[in-house]
Amino acid sequence: MPNFVDADATGVEVHDDRFLGAVLGNAWLERLATGFRWVEGPVWMGDWNCLLFQDLPANRTMRWSDGVFGAEGRAEIFRAPSHYANGQARDREGRLLTCSHGLRAVTRTERDGSVTAIADSYDGRPLNTPNDIVVARDGTIWFSDPLYGLLSDYEGGRRLSEQTPAVYRIPPGSDRPERMIDDLAGPNGLVLSPDERRLYVSETGDETRADPDQFIRVYDLTEDGALSNGREFARVAPGCSDGMAIDESGWLWSSARDGVHVFAPDGTLLGKVFVPERVSNLAFGGHLLNRLFITGATSLYALTVNVRGAAA
Numbered sequence: 001m002p003n004f005v006d007a008d009a010t011g012v013e014v015h016d017d018r019f020l021g022a023v024l025g026n027a028w029l030e031r032l033a034t035g036f037r038w039v040e041g042p043v044w045m046g047d048w049n050c051l052l053f054q055d056l057p058a059n060r061t062m063r064w065s066d067g068v069f070g071a072e073g074r075a076e077i078f079r080a081p082s083h084y085a086n087g088q089a090r091d092r093e094g095r096l097l098t099c100s101h102g103l104r105a106v107t108r109t110e111r112d113g114s115v116t117a118i119a120d121s122y123d124g125r126p127l128n129t130p131n132d133i134v135v136a137r138d139g140t141i142w143f144s145d146p147l148y149g150l151l152s153d154y155e156g157g158r159r160l161s162e163q164t165p166a167v168y169r170i171p172p173g174s175d176r177p178e179r180m181i182d183d184l185a186g187p188n189g190l191v192l193s194p195d196e197r198r199l200y201v202s203e204t205g206d207e208t209r210a211d212p213d214q215f216i217r218v219y220d221l222t223e224d225g226a227l228s229n230g231r232e233f234a235r236v237a238p239g240c241s242d243g244m245a246i247d248e249s250g251w252l253w254s255s256a257r258d259g260v261h262v263f264a265p266d267g268t269l270l271g272k273v274f275v276p277e278r279v280s281n282l283a284f285g286g287h288l289l290n291r292l293f294i295t296g297a298t299s300l301y302a303l304t305v306n307v308r309g310a311a312a
Contacts, residue, residue, distance in 0.1 A: 011274050019262060019271035022251070027304040029275065032064055033075035034299035038155075040243070041099070041132075042293045042300075043088040044285030051285055051293050052078055052096070053300060054085050057154050059102070061085055064300060066286070075300065083107075084149065084156035087132035087190075087243075087281075090312065092139045099130035101149030101156030106130050106141070106170075119143070119170060119177045125162040127177075129155075132202075132243060132281075134190045135312070139172035140225060142180075142199065144187040151207060167201060169225060180227055181219075185212060189243040189281065193265070194250055194310040197221055200233060202241040202254070214240035216254060216263075234267045243281025245292070247307040253292065255279040260294060275301060284309020 012023050037057040044051055050065040063078035079085075083102035091097055096109040097118075104127045105120035118141075120127060129149025134142050146165045149156040167181035167190070181187060181201065189202035199219045205212025218233040234241075239257025246252055250265040259275035260282060277296035285291050289309040294301040 013272040013274070014270075015272070016264070016268060016270040018264070022262070022271070022305055022307050023273070024304060024306050029273070030302045032073060032300045032302055033062075036062075036298050036300075038280070038297060039295035039300055040280050041085065041087045042281055042283035042285075042295050043090065043096070044283055044289075044293065045090075045096075046285070046287075047094065051283070051300075052088060053293075053295055054082065054088075056084060056086060056101075059084055061098075062300075086130070086149070086155075087143070089133045089135050089141075091135050091141070092137070097133055097135065097141065099133050099143060101129040101131075104129055104149075106133065106143050118175065119168070122163060122166075122168065122177055122179060128161050128163050128165065131188055132190045134192055136192060136196055137312075141170040142190055142192075143168055143170075143177075144190055144201065146186045146188060146204070148186065148188075148204075148207065171225065181230070184217070185209075186214075189241060189255070191244045191246045191252065192221075193246065194248055199227065200244060200246075200252060202244060204240050204242055216241045216244070216252070234263050234269070236261050239278065242279070243295070245282040245284055246310050247284065248289075248310045249307065250310075251307065253282050255281055255294075260292070273303060 036055040040056045041054040060080035061078045061082040064075045067073045083100045085098045087099040089097045105117040128145045131144045168177040185206035186204040188204040191200045201217045205214045215235045216233045219227040220229045236256045241254040244254045252263045260273040262270045279296045281295045283293045292303045
């Protein structure tokens with residue numbers, strides 16, 4: 001059976017009564033697998049009934065398969081080496097899109113299992129290390145490209161940057177990324193609102209500075225893909241936002257040093273779910289998209305909640 005986390009090491013903190021309906025009194029935080037170096041990039045594969053996630057410094061992509069009729073799930077290697085893969089998403093044809101630190105590229109796994117680089121440069125120079133990725137309903141691909149994977153040998157290899165940190169988009173049918181945001185020191189996690197009129201970006205800052213400015217930023221998104229009215233949405237404390245997920249009502253579920261922080265669309269902090277490890281990223285999954293998968297430092301966790309993730 002899953003390893004349920006000791007109630008003394010976890011719990012829920014309600015900041016707004018609306019959050020009371022989102023959590024269940026008899027659904028406990030589960031530790032599904034542990035013993036990893038640093039887990040990242042979860043993506044739910046509904047047709048495979050599994051979650052793919054990264055053991056990033058170990059250079060491998062893992063697959064956690066859900067048990068059937070209450071049977072215990074298990075984690076196994078899906079791809080190794082992973083080329084220090086990080087964020088993942090699925091395109092409109094169900095193909096796996098992956099941000100690769102090692103390749104400095106966004107790749108696509110084709111139906112025959114081959115891997116194609118769909119973005120590895122901008123303006124004739126290599127990207128930094130693509131980090132997170134999200135796909136809009138019209139097929140537009142958005143990805144962040146901070147410096148983090150270039151700063152040490154732990155997550156891909158220390159190298160020189162030839163690009164400013166940025167957020168890019170790849171329009172449907174195009175093979176050229178377009179730089180859309182270039183004024184953030186460390187653009188990281190990405191998520192679209194359910195109506196796709198907003199793009200949220202985690203600004204995790206410049207790790208070379210002692211006191212980076214860290215916050216979640218939000219942009220208005222027009223039908224033609226243009227961004228406007230960039231502004232601060234919320235701040236996470238302790239720690240900062242790394243990865244995020246969004247539910248069908250537009251609540252933003254953000255990683256934090258002490259767990260998961262949940263915000264209403266107006267930026268109001270609704271509540272917190274405490275996790276005994278620093279959280280890096282999140283993804284809704286399961287048959288009803290009501291299971292919140294949490295990548296927390298060395299472990300993969302899950303919590304069944306009373307909301308559903310936004311449908312892709």
